[in-house]
Amino acid sequence: MAKKSLLLAEDDELLASLLNFRLKKGGYDVVHSGDGKQVKEYLAQRMPDIIVSDIMMPYFSGMELIDYVRNELKSTIPIIIISSAGNEENVINAFELGANDFISKPVSPSELLVRVARELNKN
């Protein structure tokens, strides 16, 4: 069975590395991008099965990414947002834009794995 592809958009290298490791160990084919530009370029070429994105990213924020995916690419792939705790407004905006789920920092990698699996199962 082919691995599900996952795009991880996170500018924090350490956290991204950690999540990358965990998600790979969880059986996903993870592609990591450190900024919005790279994400956009990647999405233009290939659409992953799921996107896990931080809201605050250089060049291209998580909000813009959702908007880009939903409105420009017209894709319905699940998007999970990682946001800082207490950033309620951003979370609400993200949901309004079409995010499927969110997880707040500090992130529990195990929890993220479960959420990813759940979103993929939904689809």
Add this chain to the structure above:
Amino acid sequence: MLIRAIHTIFLFVTAPKIDTDSLWILTIVFISLAALYFVSVFIFRNNISYKSSKTKKRKMELSPMVSEFLFYEENADKEEKSNYIDLKIQIRELIKNDFNRKILTEVLLDLRKDVSGDTKQRLFKLYQDLGLDQDAYEKLKSWKWEVIAKGISHLTQMQVEPAYSFIIKFINDRRHTVRKQAEIAAVTLKPEGINYFLDTTRYKISEWQQLKLLDVLRNRENFEPPRFKYWLTSTNKHVVLFAIRLIKHYNQNDANAALIELVKHRNNQIKTEAIQCIQEFYVTDAIPMLKQVFPKCNVDIKVSILGTIGELGSDTDIAFLEKVADSEGNFAVKSKAFGAINMISPDTIMPTEGLDNKGIQPLLSNLPIEKPKELEPQETNEQNTEQVEDQEEVLSQEAIEAIKNRMSAKKMEDVSSEDHQTSSLTTENESSIGTSNEIKSPSNLEKEKEIKDNEMPIGQTESETTEENPIVVVEQQLEIAQEKPEEKEETDVSREPSKEEVPINDEHKEQSVIESEKYSFTTASLGSIELTEDYSDQPSSSIDLDFNFLPIVIQESNDLYHQNNSIMNDSHQPEKDIRQIEVAYEVIKVEDIPNPIENVDFDLDISDFQFLPIVIDSEEESQAIDNSEVENSPEEIEDLNFLPLVTDGSFEPTKEEQELELPSEEAKEPNLTTLEGYTLSDFEIDFEQSGKTPIESTEPVFELEEEPMAKVSIDADSSNADDVISWLMEQNELGQIEVEYEEINNSSSDDKSYSNLIPEPIYYDEHETYMMGLLDDLQELGDHREIPLLEELLEGETKTFIKDRISQLIASFSQHITENKKTKKEESAPLNLPNFSVFADLFKSIDTEAKLILLDEVVAVGDEKEIEFLDNLLEDPDPQIRKKAQTVLKTLVAKVSNKSDTKSFKKKVDDEVLTKELFDHQMAKENPSVTYTTEEYQEVISEIDGNEYFDEELFTIDFEVSEVLDKTYPKKILELPVEAVEITPNGASLMFQIYQFTKAFHR
């Protein structure tokens, strides 16, 4: 002098001579300095960027390693495990470098912020596993405060609990950064850290620090806060303050008494916090204390106290608040006092400032009121300035109040002549006439008086006012009142209006006065009272109202205030609490009250007590009940049928009851003859008491039974047993027995069978009697020794039945002999009793010398039974005995062992033969084709069991000896082989498999 000075000045003013050659030098110097600067900047910058990139690079190198460690699982596959081990070795090498250690620490600290849950816990563990906490411990030893603070911070962030004891030493460090870091660490690392911190800290706890500490406590999982009231007694006021805040935060409302005391604290912050806490916990007991401390407090605390009283207070506190409102000069305090009054009793104080009363103007124009002359210009220049407008509002409001009061007075005049009730009602009507809000608005007594005074110079005649407006009546009264000099004086006092004056509702004014119970009146109120008193003297009007629905309200005769004002004076205020109205009760003298006990006629019906059982104490009473109540009220008795009838035994049923219970005529006869209520046992007692032989008649019972049952007499005088039996049978088992008798009567053949059951009598002659008596005695007293006698008797006897008897006896005695033999055999068999040494008893009563001699005898005479005895002697207090016993024991053990050698040898030979047979049998059964030699067999046996198996000493020793040897040679005992045959799954014995194995090995 002056010239010289001027010259000197010129010297300075004049440009100095510069050597142009030196300019080049200077230029070169500056350029070189600049170059040096830029170079150094470049170098530093490069260095920094290099370090940064190096750090980043190293972080990226270490990050996957950290991830690998964090997400490693015990049940990982081999490849992962080997990777993990490699990483461990690798990282151990890496962290030998300080830089790498530092980077790794940074990585872990950074990740700590971003991860949660199990990963975070693993991160903490990894930090300690890698020994990175040692760096932090080292930092604690530094003399630099920033290094110490950093070390504490690292240990705190990575939750290194063992560091707690090292860190708490810094709680009272004089360097505040270190101190604060230590405080947070103490609270973070252990739950009891907060206790230690509050106990020991001697320094100030800043507000920010308190917030941080509180944040730490709040985010602590499973934290059970201690009772912070214990720190309310701390000598450190900051601790007290923090404790109060924590008490408030955790809602620990068990410290109310301490909080009340803290209201007296000199520190205003503590005082304020305590008051807030009191307010939050609703500590009403604190109100007296709050009132006490109020005068000494500053404005902020006063406001806080008033707010608290407003929250917690009751009507009794309004007087205090009014007093505060009157006496306090500070606007904030005064306002808060009014606010508190309104909190306790809503709408007592109404707003006066900034009201727009323009809508009232048309009403004013209709009234024949002349405004004060000094105010007229202001009114004409209205809307010029804001100030003028405000003044106008105040005036118009005063005018409204004047209208209201005049109307009120007019109504009062109309009605007061009738009675107080009607006057009150008029006031109520008045409220319906005017706009409700306006009427409810400030109209206290002072205002009334003030307005009345203002009204006075209007100068209208009575007739004019009477005709034009009903308010003229009020004016008349005001004039009357003004004529009194005392009143005028009072009026003058109250006429000075105060800008800050806030009106208080009459209702509340009254209420507070009533509550004070002193009826102390203000000058204004007194004037008002007198005025109203005047109104009450006026003739009654023709208003005819029915007030029957109203309660009769009276007041004390000396209560002027109530006489004149309070009677329904507040009826225009529907929110007035009716419970506060005094109600007159009709006074009834005690003499007038009839004695309730004497004259009460208990018209009771017995049917009302259906739930009670009827208890009859005596016959008379029962008869009385029967005659008086029961007979008179048969219906009631019928109603009581469900009740149990309790009697004391002497009660006899009434005729009616007898009739009910004994419908037959026989039953009506005196019941001595009847068995009603008797049992068999009762009958037997009577039978014994009769004093007659139970069965006098020699006739058998069955002869009686032959007679038909119908003929059996039931005569009471008959004490005959037959009669009794038949009587009993008839009475108790009448129907059933009759049926049986009928059957018996019908079957005459069965009678014989009954007669057969009775044994026939046997009659002996003299010899027979003697012999039978003798045999009886022999049977009873004799034993097997009587057999010869019995045999003799048997030979000489002719009677068959005697012979039989003798034979039986011989047989029985013979049986006894065999049984006795068996018993003897059993008794003679060796009993499995515990071993007992005869020497033990002897040893108790002899001296040491005799003991030594006796021990020698033990060797000669004794056997294994003495081993235990000797073993006990090894612990004898006498060393001589111990030594001798040891020697004797060794000898005895050797002796016992030699004895068993012969037995064991025999057994050994037998066993060998048996083993050989078994082996042959097994071999033949499993593999008949295989042959083996005796040497091979011996090899197998020796390999299986070893030589120890044949160690006769171990094998033959019995339990007692082994017990001793266990102590002497424990190893041997422990190595005792266990005999077992193991069957392999393929069916071949272990022995055979070993044989096969050894054979194969040899090949």
